[in-house]
Amino acid sequence: MAITLTALIFFIFAAVLGVGGIWLIILGGSWYYLIAGILFLATSIQLFRKRSSALIIYAVLVIGTLAWAIWEIGFDWWQLAPRGGVIMLFALWLLTPWIRRELNEEEGRSPSDFLPALPLGIAAIVGLGVAGYAMTGDPLEIVGELSKEVIVATPDLGGNVPDNEWHQYGRTPYGQRYSPLKQITTENVGNLQLAWQYQTGDVKLPQDVGETTYQVTPLKVHDTLYLCTPHNWAIAIDAATGKEKWKFDPNVGLNPDRQHQTCRGVSYYADPNVTAGQPCAERVYLPTSDARLIALDAANGQICPSFGDKGTVHLEKGMPYNPAGYYYSTSPPVIAAGKIIVGGAVNDNYSVHEQSGVIRAFDINTGALIWNWDSGNPDITAPLPEGQTYTHNSPNSWSVSSVDEKLGLLFVPLGNQTPDQLGAGRSENVEKFSSSIVALDLNSGQLRWVRQTVHHDLWDMDIPAQPVLVDINTATGSVPALVGPTKQGDIYVLNRRTGEPIIPVNEVPAPTGAIEGDSTSPTQPVSDLTFMPQRLTGKDMWGVSMFDQLACRVEFLRLRYDGRYTPPSLQGSLIYPGNFGVFNWGSVAVDPARQVMFGMPTYLAFTSRLVPRAEVPPPGAGTKGSEQGLNRNEGAPYAVYMGPFVSPLGLPCQAPPWGYVAGADLRTGKIAYKRRNGTVRDSSPLPLPFKVGVPGIGGPMITAGGVAFLGAAVDDYLRAYDLTSGKQLWETRLPAGGQSTPMTYALADGKQYVVIVAGGHGSVGTKPGDYVMAYALPK
Template sequence: MITGAVFMLIGLALAAGGGWLVLLGGSWYYLLAGLVFALVGVLLCMGRRVALILYALLMLATLVWALWESGLDWWPLASRLGVPFLLGVWLLLPRVRRGLDQGHSRLAGPGGQAAPRSSWIPLAAVVIATLLLSVASWWNDPHRIDGNAPGPRPAAGALAEVVPAGEWHAYGRTQQGQRYSPLVQLTPANVADLEVAWTYRTGDFRGQPGDPVETTFEVTPLKVGNRLFLCTPHQSVIALDATTGAEVWRLDPKIQGELALQHLTCRGLSYDYGSADTGNGVGNAAGGALAANAGTSPGPGPQTGADNDSANPLARQIPPRDKSDAGPTSQRTSSGAPVAVTDLPIADSCSAQLFMPTADGRLISINPENGRICPDFGNGDGQIDLWHNMPNVNPGSYYSTSPVVVTDSLVIVGGTVLDNVSVNEASGVIRAFDVDTGELVWNWDSGNPDDTAPLGPGETYTPSSPNSWAISSVDEALGLVYVPLGNQPPDQWGGDRSESVERFSSSVVALDLATGQVRWVFQTVHHDLWDYDVPAQPTLIDLTVDGRTVPALVQPTKQGELFVLDRRTGEPLLPVTETPAPQGAAEGDWTAPTQPVSALSFNPPPLTGADMWGATLFDQLACRIALRKLRYEGRYTPPSEQGSLIYPGNFGVFNWGGIAVDPVRQIAFTMPTYLAFTSTLVPREDDQTLYVQSGGAPPHGALPSLNENFGAPFAVEMGPFLSPIGLPCQQPPWGYVAAADLTTGEVIWQHRNGTVRDLSPLPLPFRMGVPGIGGPIMTAGGVAFLSGSLDDYVRGYDVTTGRQLWQQRLPAGGQATPMTYTGTDGRQYLVVVAGGHGSLGTTPGDYVIAYALPSAQ
C-alpha cells in the first residue's frame, strides 16, 4: 500500500506539472508519464502484478525518450532516468513482489487465468538495459572536441620582447596582454612533479565592515628583478622575495572609509621602469637593486615556507614604516581621500615606480625598492586625484579595479562606474597622465569624443558615459592604446542613450597615444541591453595570414566571440557576420536589427526544453516550465517585464580573465563558461522607492542599492537561471578549456574542466565541467595553467592536446590569473593567488602560493 501511494503521489505531481507544461507548449512526456505512474500506483495498491508490466513499459518509453533528447550523455540521462530506475529496482525487491502474490491480487486474464508470476522479468530486463546504457554513457562525451594544436608556425614570431624571459612586468606579462611566458623549464613531461615551494599569507580577509558582497582577491602579481609585487582586496601593497616568498615591505595606502562600493578588489599593479633602464629596454628597478635584493623585512602578514632569518642586510636597512614618517594627516582630496605624501612614508627619490589604483579614487606612485611614496609624482602629492573634474562625486562609486596602462611617457587610466544603481554616475572618461609628473596630457570622454584637450577648472566630464573597467593594451610602435568599453548605466534599458554612446558602448576603441583621438572603433554589441560590456584585455599578437605577418588584436567578449582584428585599422581578419537579432524592447526602448558574430565563436546553441536539467525528473520539469514562462528567442532576447532568459548570461562566456595566446603557434587557450541568467524589468513609479532590494531595505552604510536604476523607467531583477533546489536549469557542462587557431578560426580541442567538489552539498569530485573566472596563462614549454574554476584547484594542461597533466588542491578559491617566472635559484615558479570570490561564494582565503619542481631537478 505504501509503495502504491508513493507511485500515485509521484504520478499526480508529474501529471499536474506536465499538464501545465503542455498548456505552455512544452513536452507531453511528463503529463503522460504522470498518468501512467498514477495508474501503476493504483494497481500496486490493488496488489496486481500487471503493475510490473505496465511500469516496465513506462520505463522503456522513458529510456527511449531520454535517449532521443540526450543521446548517450550521462548527466542529462541521469536526471531523466534516475528516479524511474530506482523505483524499478524497488519494485523488483522480493519483499515488494511478494505483496503482489496474494490470491485476491491476481488479475484474471482471458479464460480466467491469473497474470503470470514471471511478470517481473520484463521490468528486470528494462532496468538492466537502463543500467547498461547509463554505464556506457560514462565513457561517451558528446561535448568533447579532440585535436592537436599546431607546432611553431614557420613565419611566426613574438612581438618585440622588452621583458626579460624570467620576469612578469604587467598584468598580461607585457602590455600586449598575451599571458604567455617564454620559459621552457616546465613541460608536459615534468609538470606532474610540481610541488609547493613557499606560501605567503597576506592577513587580508573579506567580511570587514563596509565590504560589498563582491570583495575578491583577484590579483596577478608582477615580478621585477627578484621581487614580486601584489595588492590585496583592502588595498595593501606588498613586496615579496620572489625566490623565498618572504615579505620585503608592505604599504597601507590608508583608504578612506564609508565607500559606495559595488566591487572591492585590486587585480594588479603597474610598473614603470623609469630611469632604472639597464640597457635592455627594461629596468630592474633602482639600477638593479631589486634584482640583487633577496632580503626581507617582517610585516603584518603571516608567512609560511619562508625563512625570515635569512634577511639580506640591504633589506634590513629599509626604515620600518612608522607614523612619525608620515607627517600631518589633515590634507585631503576634494573627495575626502587622504593625500599620500602627508599620510604615508616618503621616498627620497624614485628611479622606478609602481602605480596602485585605490578604491577611494586615487592613483598612487610607489617606490618599488622600499614601498615609499614617490614625492615628485602628482604635483608633489605622490598621487593623482581621479575625482578631479568628475561629475556626481560619490567616493567608491568610481575607481580602477584593474591595473593602469604604462608606456614610455604616459600612464593611462580608466575605471569602473557603478552598474545599474542610477542614471547619474561618474564619467567613464579615459585619461592619460605624464608618467613622471602625473600632469594630465589628454582625456578621451566617449560622451564628447572629439575634444581630448585637458579640461579646465570647474569643467566636468560627461556623466555616466561608457566606462572601461577592464585592462587596456598598448602597441607603442603603432602609437595606439586599445581600450575595451562597457555600457552606459542602466545596462538593460537604453531609450535615452546619445549618438556617441550608441557608437562607443560595448566596443574596443583604438586611441592615439599622442593625442587621445579615436583612430578606429569596433563595436562588439549594438545597442547593448544585456550587460555584454567588453570585459577582457585585448590581446595583441602578430599573425601569419596568407604568408604575410599582420599585426592583430584578439578581443574576447561575454557573448563568446573572439573577434580577430587588424590592430592598425580595426578591420576583421576573420569574417564577422551581421546576423538578425530578436526584436521588441521594453516601452521607450528599441533593439538593433542585427548583431555581429565572429567566425571564431564560442557562442552556445540556443537552449530548448531538452536542455533543461535537474537532480531529478521533478526539478527538471520545474525548469522546463520556467523556460516556457520566460521570454526567450535565442541570444539577444531583450529584457522584459515578463522576464527574459539571457544566454549567454552577463557572467559571460569570457570575463575579465580573458584568454592566453601562444605567439609562436598562433593559438589561443581559453576557458569558455556557460550559465544562463534571467532579467526582469520592474517598472519604477518614483526615484526613491526600493523595488528590487531584498526585504525592501537599503544596504548597510554607504553601499549602493544595486539594480534599482534610480532615474530610469525600470529597475531590474537579475540572477542565474536555477532550479528550485539551486542547481543550474541548463544541463552541464558549464565550463571548458579549449584551444583555437587564430589564423583559421578553428576550435582545435575542447574538454570539460573542473568538478563540483566545492559546489555540491557533498564533496563529490564529479567532473561535470564548472564555470570559472580568472584567466589562463601559457608557456613556451607547452603547458598552460588555470586556477579560476569554481572548485578549489590549480591545474596544468598540455597545450597540444588539452589533456590535464597536473592538479593540486588550493586552500581557497583561485579566482585570479596565475603567473610564472624564474627565481634566483634557477627554478621556474608558478604563482597562484587563492583568496576566493565574494559573490560566487568560493572558499575565502589570503594565500599566495608558489609551485616549482623539486630542487634536485
C-alpha cells in the first residue's frame, strides 16, 4: 500500500515537472525540471512494478539534483533547500523499512536486505552532508568591520539640541538619527529591560484604508515625549513614566480616498519672544490627513489661535482640484529661521488630475505664507496671489526635508509626476525635478541646486528618505556633505553647498524600449557607494519547494526583464529593485564623529504591467488605485497592474535574503558589512525563528555608545547591533509590528531610554497595535 501511494505521488510530481519543465525550456530556461520529471516518472513506474531498481533511479535523481544545485548556486543553504528538500524527504521515505520490505519480498530477498537500497543510502548521506555544510556558512553575507576611529571629536550635529533630547524627526535639523548619549554601550546593551509601556488608544478600524500604519518617531523635549497616531491624534506623555499628559484629536474622520492613514511625527518650536510658561510659548505642530496644519500649546494640547485661521493653516488653499483624500502631509514639517515648511503627499496613480507638489514656507507664529516653491513654476517663489492655483501634478515631497541654517539651505527629497509609469508628455520642469534632491534658499525659496537620481523615471523611484547632513573629512579638508539614500540602492554623498558628488556618480547605459509614444533615458546615474542588487537570473528564483520555484522560473521568463530600469510594458515587466525600495522613508543613520552610516537595505522585485484604457475594468472595490493591484491612472491612456513578484504561495519569487543591515564608510564609499536581518517568525504558518533576512520598512538610530537600534523588519522585534560589525547584540519581542524609527533620550539623572512605537504597517501586513515601548538598563 505504501509503495502504491508513493508511486502515485511520484507520478503526479512527474506530470507537474514534465509540463512545467517543457514550458520552461520553450521559454529558454533550465532543462533540469524536465529531466527530474522523467526520473520521477521512471521511479514511479518501477515502484508500481515493485522493482528495487526504483531506488537506483531515484539515487541518480538525488545525486544529479545535488550536482546541478551546487553548480547553479554553490553552498547557499536557503537556495539549496527548495531545490533538494522534497527530493531528500522522499529519499529518506524510500529508505524506510516498510518500503524496502515490500520491494525485497516482491523480488524474493530477505526483508531486511539493504543492498538494493545502498546507492540511494549513499546519495542521501551525501545530500545530508552537503546540507549540513551549507548551514555552517553564508556566502551572501559581507563580513567586515567599520573603523572605530573618531575622525571629528566634536562634530556638528545640527541645531542646538541638548544631548539628552530629541527635538526633530531625525533628532536635529540634520536628520542624522544620531544621539551623543553613551550610557548604553555594546557591552551592556544586552541588559536592556522594559522601563514603561503606553497605549495610545488609536487602533486600526475595520473601515480604515489598508495602509493605516504607525510610522511615528516621538520627540523628547524637557520631560515630555510628543507623538502622533495614524488618525492624527497628538499626544504628550511623561518621559520618565509613560503616563499621558494630554491628547488632542483633530477629528480627521475616515476617507476611503486616502491612500495612507499615517503620521510620521509632529514638529516642536519654542518661541523666543514669549515668556516661558505663557500660553503657546512652546508649540507642537500637527499635520493631518485632511490637509490641515494645526498649532498646539505644548503644555496642554490646546489650539494656539494666533496661528493661521484660529490655529490652523489650510493646506488645500491654492490647490487646483478638491484635495479631500487626495492631498495631505504624512511627514513632520521643518521648522527653521522663523518658518514652518511643509510639503505633501498625493495619491499615487489615481488620476492625472493630481494636486500640486508645492513646498510652502509659513510664518511660524502667524501662519502667513512667506514663499512657495512649485517645481512646475520653479522661478516664481513669491506667495501665490489670491484666486490663483499652483501647477497641478508637479513632483511632490511626501518625505522629510533637512535644513542647514548656517548655509541658509533647505534640502528637499522630491517624488514623481503621476502616473509614475507613464512618461509621455512630461514638461521640461518635470523632467528636471522628478526623483531628485533640491536645495532651496531658506529665506526666499529660490532654487540653489538640483541633483536628479533617476532620469525620466518610469518606476516610482522617488526620493523617499530624509537627506542626512554631515561634515565629511576629505583629502582637501572638511566638506559640508549630504547623504541621500534612494529606492534603487544608491547612496549619494554630495557637497551640500553645490550638489556636486563627493563620492563619484557615473552615468551608465540603461535599458531602452519604452511603449509607443514614450521614451527612456539612454543612461542612468549610479553612485560609487551603492547597495543596488545584482541582476536577477533564472537561478535566483526561489520557493519553499522545487514546484513553486519552477512556477517562479516560468513567470520570470514570461516577464520582460533587461536589468535595473526595465521599462514598463504591456506584457509585464520585472522591476528590481521594486518601488518598495532598497531604502525607503526610514533613511539611514550617520555617525558624524566616525563618519560612517548604518542602514537596512531591502530587496524585493515588483512587476509592472500596462493596461490600455479600453481594457481597464470599471471602477469598483479594489480597482480605484493603490500601490498594489490595479492603479487606474484616470485620464491617462494606460492603467497599470503593480505588485510584488511572488510565487503561487505568496512568497517572494527571488531568493532570500530580502533584508540586511549594512554599514559603510562615508569617506571611502566602501561597504564594510552586510548581514541578514530578521526572521520569518511572523510571516510563516509556523512561528519558526529562521534568520532568512526579511524585508522591512522603517529606519535605524545610532548612539555614541556604538550601538545601532532598528525595528522595521516584518517580524515583531526591536534589535540592537554593534555599529562596527553589524552583529546583533540584543533583541526584544514587540507586541505589534515595529515599522517606525526608534529614538533615544536621557532624564536629568542621566538614565538613558530607547523608545519605539509599535503599531504595525498595513501594506506589509504586520500585527497592528498602539504601543509606545521604552527600554532602559536596570538600576
